[in-house]
Amino acid sequence: MRRVYDPPAATDGCRVLVDRLWPRGLTREAAQVDHWLRELAPSNELRKWFAHEAARWAEFRHRYGEELQAPAAAEALTELRRLIATQPVLTLLYGARDSAHNNAEALRQWLQGKPAG
Template sequence: MARKKMVHVRRVYEAPAQADGARVLVDRIWPRGLTKEKAQLDEWCKQVAPSTELRKWYGHDPERFTEFSRRYRNELKDPEHADALAHLSDLAKDRSLTLLTATKQPEISEAEVLADLLRS
């Protein structure tokens, strides 16, 4: 039986936790005011981030999250996004994976959509 993948979503500004495993930033834009040292990332996978057009349309409006999630899942089918998603899935195979985002509401971010996909 396959082991359920441990995928977490956190803000990149939070201090790393013991259980984080691989720490991957999934935003297209580097977080404001954060140095690479302070972020303590394993990698930055901006290829998996939503398109600029989709990100701007969404604007982290909670009422648009369901539609954003649907549109973003559609974007994830294009080759560049699909390759990046497959890479994240590989990272999550043998260890915990923490998807990092700069948004103030990670529960309605692309990181949450990705985590949901990776867990299933």
């Protein structure tokens, strides 16, 4: 995982942005994003409710996990799983300042089957 605003590293491999909105002030060339799977981002309602408040982290992860199981995310999840299976290295990119409480971290934990509580 890496913040999309950080300079790309040679070790990043395939870079996958999982935010719904394109990072403000960042060009596509500077971001060096290989895939943008915006359908994997939390809904606008959930994102606004969470507001990156650490106290809401467990509940955010739970609600986000429910959204990831909805039909709207199925195609993007299939694509992400294909990339994970075929790429030697894959980096999830996010725009949030908080490296511990963001949707990419929640997605990583959800993919690994870690419970939200």
